[in-house]
Amino acid sequence: xxxxxxxxxxxxxxxxxxxxxxxxxxxxxxxxxxxxxxxxxxxxxxxxxxxxxxxxxxxxxxxxxxxxxxxxxxxxxxxxxxxxxxxxxxxxxxxxxxxxxxxxxxxxxxxxxxxxxxxxxxxxxxxxxxxxxxxxxxxxxxxxxxxxxxxxxxxxxxxxxxxxxxxxxxxxxxxxxxxxxxxxxxxxxxxxxxxxxxxxxxxxxxxxxxxxxxxxxxxxxxxxxxxx
Numbered sequence: 001x002x003x004x005x006x007x008x009x010x011x012x013x014x015x016x017x018x019x020x021x022x023x024x025x026x027x028x029x030x031x032x033x034x035x036x037x038x039x040x041x042x043x044x045x046x047x048x049x050x051x052x053x054x055x056x057x058x059x060x061x062x063x064x065x066x067x068x069x070x071x072x073x074x075x076x077x078x079x080x081x082x083x084x085x086x087x088x089x090x091x092x093x094x095x096x097x098x099x100x101x102x103x104x105x106x107x108x109x110x111x112x113x114x115x116x117x118x119x120x121x122x123x124x125x126x127x128x129x130x131x132x133x134x135x136x137x138x139x140x141x142x143x144x145x146x147x148x149x150x151x152x153x154x155x156x157x158x159x160x161x162x163x164x165x166x167x168x169x170x171x172x173x174x175x176x177x178x179x180x181x182x183x184x185x186x187x188x189x190x191x192x193x194x195x196x197x198x199x200x201x202x203x204x205x206x207x208x209x210x211x212x213x214x215x216x217x218x219x220x221x222x223x224x225x226x227x228x
Contacts, residue, residue, distance in 0.1 A: 002069035003062055009051035010070065010082045017043050026077070032111065036077045044078050048085035060092050064101055071105065080109065084117040094128035099136070106151050112182055115147050115154075122155040127162055134167055141171035146180045153186040157193050165201060168194065172205075176212040187213070188220020199225050 014037055023038030030036070039047075057063045063086065071083040084105065092098050102118045102125075109115055126133040133155075140152035152171040156163050168190065175183050195202040206213065206221050213221070 001062065002065040003055055003057055005055040006051045006057065006066050006086075007070050007073075009054060010047050011079065013047035013050065014039050014044065014076065014078050014082065017047070023076075030077070030111065030113065032077065034077050034080075035075070039078045041081065044081045045085050048082040052086060052089055057089065057091055060095050060097060063087075063089060063091050064097065067101055068104065071108075080105075080114060081117065084114070084121075087118065087121055094124060096125065096129050096132060099125060099133075102151075106147050107145065110145075110147050112150075115151055119151065119154040120158045122151065123158045126155060126164075127159065130164070134164070137167060137171060138174075141174040146178065146183055149175055149178070150182050150186045153183070153190050157190060160197055163194055163197065165194075165198075169205060173209065173212075176209060176214070176217070179214075181216075184214045184216045185220065187217040188223075191217070191221035192223055195221065195225055 017037070017039045019038035021038065022040075023036040026036040026038055027034070057066060067083045067086050070086070071080055074080045074083070087098060087101065098121065102121055105118050106115050109117075122133070122137075126137070137152045137155055140148040143149055143152075149171075153175065155171075156168055172187050172190065175187065178184065191202050191205065202221060203225055206218055210218065
């Protein structure tokens with residue numbers, strides 16, 4: 001059962017911090033039908049953290065239900081940001097049961113800010129459950145919904161030395177022909193991020209796939225690499 005007190009506390013805190021002028025600008029920037037309260041991201045995170053501290057969630061199941069309750073009933077974009085923030089609580093760290101929650105967020109969020117919001121969570125699950133998550137991400141890389149394809153590519157952004165380069169290569173190669181901006185950008189972003197750990201691998205990958213990578217993906221990937 002969802003924790004109604006956590007949900008109510010988050011909503012109350014967000015509405016108290018609302019900035020209508022900033023909210024209107026944020027909604028216009030996102031080109032979204034969902035209104036924004038104009039609350040800055042750090043304030044959203046503080047609201048979620050404070051609510052969870054004031055009304056502790058007692059189980060992973062309660063947390064999942066609270067997250068989905070807040071997500072599904074969100075009237076403002078910041079409520080969905082707060083729902084994603086709750087998924088970062090230690091109570092569900094490495095909990096494979098969260099995968100279905102992230103799937104719903106990706107499917108119904110369908111926007112870069114919301115989909116990218118769970119990238120670090122997917123990364124943590126992959127590190128904790130590599131055997132289970134690898135086939136999931138490979139399947140997502142070929143999903144009809146490009147937001148799942150983007151999620152498969154961005155899922156290792158925070159992996160650093162724990163990056164599975166075979167998996168990274170496969171999810172990217174499955175999408176090099178895609179003309180969708182958010183896919184091309186994700187490919188470049190993922191490669192650029194991993195280049196901080198292994199620039200040689202990234203340069204070799206780009207050179208091997210030079211004809212199939214879009215100019216945007218290639219440009220982003222090598223942005224911080226020395227010219228050969």
